[in-house]
Amino acid sequence: MPNPFTVNDPELGKKLLKRLERELNPPLRFMEVCGTHTVALFQSGLRSLLPPGLVHVSGPGCPVCVTSSGEVAFALELARKDEVILASFGDMLRVPGPEGLSLKGIKAEGARVEVCYSPFEALALARRHLDKKVVFLGIGFETTAPVVAATLKEARRLDLENFSVFSCHKLVPPALKHLLKQGRAAVEAFLLPGHVSAVIGLEPYRFLSDEYRIPSVVAGFDPLDMLMALVMIAGQKKEKPAEVQNQYQRVVREQGNLKAQELMQEVFAVKDADWRGLGTIPASGLGLAAEYEAHDALKVFGQEPKIVPEPRGCSCGEVLQGLIRPDECPLFKTKCTPAAPVGPCMVSTEGSCAAYYKYKVSA
Numbered sequence: 001m002p003n004p005f006t007v008n009d010p011e012l013g014k015k016l017l018k019r020l021e022r023e024l025n026p027p028l029r030f031m032e033v034c035g036t037h038t039v040a041l042f043q044s045g046l047r048s049l050l051p052p053g054l055v056h057v058s059g060p061g062c063p064v065c066v067t068s069s070g071e072v073a074f075a076l077e078l079a080r081k082d083e084v085i086l087a088s089f090g091d092m093l094r095v096p097g098p099e100g101l102s103l104k105g106i107k108a109e110g111a112r113v114e115v116c117y118s119p120f121e122a123l124a125l126a127r128r129h130l131d132k133k134v135v136f137l138g139i140g141f142e143t144t145a146p147v148v149a150a151t152l153k154e155a156r157r158l159d160l161e162n163f164s165v166f167s168c169h170k171l172v173p174p175a176l177k178h179l180l181k182q183g184r185a186a187v188e189a190f191l192l193p194g195h196v197s198a199v200i201g202l203e204p205y206r207f208l209s210d211e212y213r214i215p216s217v218v219a220g221f222d223p224l225d226m227l228m229a230l231v232m233i234a235g236q237k238k239e240k241p242a243e244v245q246n247q248y249q250r251v252v253r254e255q256g257n258l259k260a261q262e263l264m265q266e267v268f269a270v271k272d273a274d275w276r277g278l279g280t281i282p283a284s285g286l287g288l289a290a291e292y293e294a295h296d297a298l299k300v301f302g303q304e305p306k307i308v309p310e311p312r313g314c315s316c317g318e319v320l321q322g323l324i325r326p327d328e329c330p331l332f333k334t335k336c337t338p339a340a341p342v343g344p345c346m347v348s349t350e351g352s353c354a355a356y357y358k359y360k361v362s363a
């Protein structure tokens with residue numbers, strides 16, 4: 001088993017683990033809602049060192065995984081148009097859409113689909129191919145939305161008419177509220193995402209403590225960060241009223257990143273969004289503001305995504321809500337593997353099915 005504390009301070013790690021055991025009043029079921037936390041918990045080996053009774057579940061924190069089947073189907077529809085070059089992050093290309101076809105699959109059949117590492121690369125594509133309509137498939141949370149907003153501002157400044165964004169961006173706090181309202185996942189604490197929180201700050205999570213009395217801690221991504229955050233969660237459970245605490249103070253400020261927030265407010269408009277497995281959640285997504293409709297793929301093509309059923313037999317919806325573990329899906333490791341994924345939770349490097357598979361986790 002890897003030693004999760006070698007990069008930081010092994011002695012501090014051991015002390016924190018002992019403190020966690022002392023403070024913890026098990027059972028306690030906590031959820032992380034960040035793909036980077038999902039991977040870091042498994043990769044570091046920390047998950048396997050957690051005290052008995054401290055139960056970890058992953059929530060809807062993987063951007064590729066929460067992109068709905070309808071949104072994937074719509075991206076496929078756009079990419080099939082002769083005049084379109086569709087650009088997106090690499091993992092999205094392998095997500096199976098209706099009838100199992102993916103963007104990668106239709107690229108092999110001749111559609112123009114390009115991988116990019118930043119939306120600015122998609123913008124550069126548009127500048128090079130003025131005879132085509134370049135559509136950037138924008139996925140992700142409050143972390144990636146500001147850079148897409150900056151790209152759209154640049155497209156507007158350049159008056160680049162052949163560049164548009166199909167915005168599938170989603171907002172984390174409304175999804176957490178939705179999960180708690182449903183009350184099915186029995187979550188007792190949240191490990192909050194460091195990157196998202198660096199943008200939005202702590203205030204948007206305040207309902208967790210005020211309305212639901214659920215402890216939550218914003219955590220960094222080193223094993224010691226996550227361990228310290230779990231100690232703070234256990235401490236809240238034991239002796240304090242629930243609150244929103246910030247373990248990741250070296251990066252996350254109380255108010256978040258005001259410039260990034262302004263940028264998002266200028267370019268995007270909050271709208272209802274369709275989440276894989278969670279359905280439509282009010283005010284949980286970002287569409288383009290009216291001033292940017294010349295670059296809004298929905299307006300450019302005059303079409304809207306439809307609601308499309310999940311792949312048959314895939315339990316990503318339950319996995320993303322923390323209702324089942326990935327290895328409880330009947331298709332896990334049988335019909336669904338990273339080489340032949342049925343659902344996005346097995347495609348994405350940040351998906352919990354892929355993490356369970358890669359790190360050979362069992363209950």
Ligand code: SF4
Nearest residue numbers: 315316329336343353
């Ligand atoms: S194992 Fe595959 S089919 Fe099952 S939930 Fe995960 S991604 Fe979906």
